[in-house]
Amino acid sequence: MRTRERDRTWELSQDLLAVANDQGRFESANPAWEAVLGWSRQELMAMPFRELVHPDDLEATEAELARLARGERTRGFENRYRAKDGSYRWLSWTAVPDGGLNYSAARDITEQKERAAELETAREQLRQSQKLEAVGQLTGGLAHDFNNLLAAIGGSLELMRRRGLEGRQADLERYIGVAHGAVKRAAALTHRLLAFSRRQTLEPKSVNLNRLVSGMEDLLRRTMGPAIALETVAAVGLWNVHADPSQLENALLNLCINARDAMPEGGTLVVETANRWVDARSAPGRDLPAGQYVSLTVSDNGVGMSPEVVARAFDPFFTTKPIGMGTGLGLSMIYGFAKQSGGQVRIYSEVGKGTSVSIYLPRHDRKEERADEAEQVETAPRADRGDTVLVVDDEASLRMLIVEVMQGLGYATLEAGDGADALRILESNQRIDLLLTDVGLPGGMNGRQVADAARTLRAGLKVLFITGYAENAVLSHGHLAPGMHVMTKPFEMDALAKRVKTLIESR
Numbered sequence: 001m002r003t004r005e006r007d008r009t010w011e012l013s014q015d016l017l018a019v020a021n022d023q024g025r026f027e028s029a030n031p032a033w034e035a036v037l038g039w040s041r042q043e044l045m046a047m048p049f050r051e052l053v054h055p056d057d058l059e060a061t062e063a064e065l066a067r068l069a070r071g072e073r074t075r076g077f078e079n080r081y082r083a084k085d086g087s088y089r090w091l092s093w094t095a096v097p098d099g100g101l102n103y104s105a106a107r108d109i110t111e112q113k114e115r116a117a118e119l120e121t122a123r124e125q126l127r128q129s130q131k132l133e134a135v136g137q138l139t140g141g142l143a144h145d146f147n148n149l150l151a152a153i154g155g156s157l158e159l160m161r162r163r164g165l166e167g168r169q170a171d172l173e174r175y176i177g178v179a180h181g182a183v184k185r186a187a188a189l190t191h192r193l194l195a196f197s198r199r200q201t202l203e204p205k206s207v208n209l210n211r212l213v214s215g216m217e218d219l220l221r222r223t224m225g226p227a228i229a230l231e232t233v234a235a236v237g238l239w240n241v242h243a244d245p246s247q248l249e250n251a252l253l254n255l256c257i258n259a260r261d262a263m264p265e266g267g268t269l270v271v272e273t274a275n276r277w278v279d280a281r282s283a284p285g286r287d288l289p290a291g292q293y294v295s296l297t298v299s300d301n302g303v304g305m306s307p308e309v310v311a312r313a314f315d316p317f318f319t320t321k322p323i324g325m326g327t328g329l330g331l332s333m334i335y336g337f338a339k340q341s342g343g344q345v346r347i348y349s350e351v352g353k354g355t356s357v358s359i360y361l362p363r364h365d366r367k368e369e370r371a372d373e374a375e376q377v378e379t380a381p382r383a384d385r386g387d388t389v390l391v392v393d394d395e396a397s398l399r400m401l402i403v404e405v406m407q408g409l410g411y412a413t414l415e416a417g418d419g420a421d422a423l424r425i426l427e428s429n430q431r432i433d434l435l436l437t438d439v440g441l442p443g444g445m446n447g448r449q450v451a452d453a454a455r456t457l458r459a460g461l462k463v464l465f466i467t468g469y470a471e472n473a474v475l476s477h478g479h480l481a482p483g484m485h486v487m488t489k490p491f492e493m494d495a496l497a498k499r500v501k502t503l504i505e506s507r
């Protein structure tokens with residue numbers, strides 16, 4: 001009787017029940033397997049499990065089997081199994097070892113997984129649009145700032161021309177310095193903004209908040225406008241945190257925009273980092289486990305928030321701002337991010353006095369993982385004899401500049417203003433060590449196509465693309481063939497020179 005009941009359960013269960021040996025090979029399997037995966041019982045039992053498990057899950061599966069072999073149970077282990085039609089199904093496993101056999105029940109969780117993935121995609125889109133919205137709020141300030149930088153450049157050029165006409169050489173160097181400085185700042189600003197608005201994959205890393213804040217400082221200062229003074233207070237010996245840097249930057253930016261909006265007449269914005277101990281006594285009040293945290297606090301002396309507003313501030317879509325000014329998503333996303341990173345957000349505010357918002361993130365005991373710093377440029381290196389660079393750019397002034405720099409370094413140069421011109425030169429038997437080409441070119445051929453044609457004519461020719469941000473897609477988003485490289489505009493001529501030299505030397 002007992003056995004019959006068990007048999008019926010076995011036959012009827014929607015879960016995938018099986019008995020397997022310690023090698024993972026099935027000794028018996030219930031009909032649910034065939035219903036879910038399409039393999040008949042015989043097929044299933046004839047196949048080593050390695051052929052069924054998704055290659056990416058194999059290692060984890062082996063490890064799980066090893067645990068079972070040591071007498072431990074499996075609970076909630078997930079992997080993908082190949083169905084007969086070639087697709088994969090996600091299975092969630094419960095298993096116990098007994099007498100050299102593993103008794104297991106697996107549940108098909110493929111749909112759950114898909115829904116979770118869809119949700120994550122939707123969240124990601126929301127994050128991205130929220131970020132772009134924040135960037136949008138900045139551009140007004142930025143445009144103003146760029147105008148200032150352009151004015152500095154234009155003014156310097158104007159003065160240089162006048163002094164030049166008057167034959168006064170003495171001041172030229174100074175004006176060049178001013179213009180150069182402005183160009184550098186503008187370039188740094190665009191780089192920063194583009195890096196910020198780019199869609200990045202979420203990747204928690206070990207981050208030093210002080211460095212993150214100082215990296216954003218220029219952008220923040222320049223977008224807050226002249227009426228708002230920005231102060232940063234960086235704690236000495238600040239611990240690291242484990243979080244996604246682009247979300248952190250986004251959070252910081254959103255807090256600063258909120259602060260700016262709260263100070264229409266101007267005021268002071270303070271960005272402060274600190275190490276924090278949350279002890280067992282204060283932990284419940286802060287809704288955090290006791291432990292070590294790092295806080296990032298943005299304070300303003302603006303209009304402040306009433307207790308009712310504070311109570312609702314984290315609600316999605318709660319905003320007190322007019323349409324077009326606020327979406328009510330800033331704080332709710334910051335809250336979600338902090339929670340997800342094991343931290344918390346606190347608001348302290350008094351009407352008429354100001355507001356402080358602190359993000360707490362748990363201390364992380366790892367060294368900071370830093371992205372490659374921008375290439376440091378020393379004095380530009382000089383060329384070897386006869387090395388020849390073909391410069392393709394439709395912008396005559398930029399082409400002239402590059403050619404001059406290259407010649408100044410001792411390279412021989414060839415010039416082309418479009419793809420057709422470039423091809424004619426490439427077809428000749430001129431020596432060419434490097435093709436340096438703009439990506440956006442007139443006349444039906446872009447730089448990428450010129451490079452591909454060049455490679456057919458001269459196998460292995462080195463290529464350096466110079467590109468504006470928008471043209472990245474043409475370069476298949478940075479996935480380039482070996483020997484092809486990219487430099488993003490704007491750049492300094494010294495940096496270009498160094499790049500060219502390194503490329504030509506890497507034979």
Ligand code: ADP
Pocket residue numbers: 254258259262300302303304305309313314318319320321325326327328329330331332354355
């Ligand atoms: P939004 O800025 O789009 O309105 P947020 O989620 O960033 O959305 O903020 C929600 C609300 O919280 C704001 O509309 C505002 O009323 C209030 N708030 C947020 N930060 C501040 C601040 N620094 N000072 C005063 N009020 C604030």
Ligand code: MG
Pocket residue numbers: 254257258326328329330331
């Ligand atoms: Mg906001």
